Amino acid sequence: MTEVSASVKRNLGALPEVMRLAEAFFASAPAGASVRFPVELALEEIFTNIVRHNREGTGAIRIDLRTAGQDVVISITDFDAPRFDPVSDAPPVDIDKPLDERQSGGLGIHLVRKMMDRIEYSHSNRTGTITLHKRMD
Amino acid sequence: MANPFSIKKSLEGDLSVIALEGFLDAHTAPEFEKAIQSELDAGNYRIIVGCEKLTYISSAGLGVFMGFIEEIREKGGDIKICGLTPKVRQVFEILGFPALYDILDDVPAAVQRFAEVPTREV
Numbered sequence: 217m218t219e220v221s222a223s224v225k226r227n228l229g230a231l232p233e234v235m236r237l238a239e240a241f242f243a244s245a246p247a248g249a250s251v252r253f254p255v256e257l258a259l260e261e262i263f264t265n266i267v268r269h270n271r272e273g274t275g276a277i278r279i280d281l282r283t284a285g286q287d288v289v290i291s292i293t294d295f296d297a298p299r300f301d302p303v304s305d306a307p308p309v310d311i312d313k314p315l316d317e318r319q320s321g322g323l324g325i326h327l328v329r330k331m332m333d334r335i336e337y338s339h340s341n342r343t344g345t346i347t348l349h350k351r352m353d
Numbered sequence: 354m355a356n357p358f359s360i361k362k363s364l365e366g367d368l369s370v371i372a373l374e375g376f377l378d379a380h381t382a383p384e385f386e387k388a389i390q391s392e393l394d395a396g397n398y399r400i401i402v403g404c405e406k407l408t409y410i411s412s413a414g415l416g417v418f419m420g421f422i423e424e425i426r427e428k429g430g431d432i433k434i435c436g437l438t439p440k441v442r443q444v445f446e447i448l449g450f451p452a453l454y455d456i457l458d459d460v461p462a463a464v465q466r467f468a469e470v471p472t473r474e475v
Binding site for chain 1: 356376378379380409411412413415416419440444447448449452453475
């Protein structure tokens with residue numbers, strides 16, 4: 217089992233640090249480029265979603281990447297968040313709409329939905345955790 | 354920085370070419386935004402974005418394309434995208450970009466497309 221984790225500041229300036237964490241994980245995880253790219257992408261999208269949409273929140277964001285069986289499992293925890301499941305509570309994106317009817321929001325979550333195999337959300341005592349699963353086979 | 358991003362600008366006749374290299378994410382997207390804005394400020398509305406060396410893009414990067422395209426097409430210009438690597442292309446496809454933008458193999462093909470289709474409906 218491979219596992220890396222870190223607490224990072226809740227601002228977009230911390231994104232290089234988030235990506236370095238993914239780099240450290242994939243240096244030892246038995247997963248190829250076809251898994252690495254969607255995992256990096258999903259990690260960025262969820263992290264930036266938290267930073268942008270929970271502006272009242274304080275404190276660091278916890279990120280954990282691990283292998284579990286055939287899955288890469290990514291957990292992102294915000295310890296100061298109202299209940300908001302970005303996947304099921306976010307409005308759906310209709311990618312077939314013409315340009316002028318599209319909304320710019322929601323694209324990232326749409327990517328996460330398409331690229332991950334399973335997405336879970338839990339919330340308790342102002343702590344929200346999003347857990348993403350990506351199969352390695 | 355672990356994942357650098359850089360932009361190179363050049364001209365192909367009267368077309369502006371913005372070549373992207375590296376990692377276009379929420380942290381680096383503002384740089385791309387500035388590059389396009391400076392073209393518009395200079396009155397250049399015919400822009401080719403070259404992605405041959407772009408290794409990563411997230412929704413923040415795609416959002417930059419979305420943010421400018423209406424203004425550019427209203428001025429009779431366009432953004433043509435070229436040189437997508439397979440993994441970057443996957444992101445454009447999931448978000449339905451091929452229906453909205455001309456996506457070409459390389460810069461010469463994008464130049465050719467500008468000659469055939471200078472702009473598109475918004």
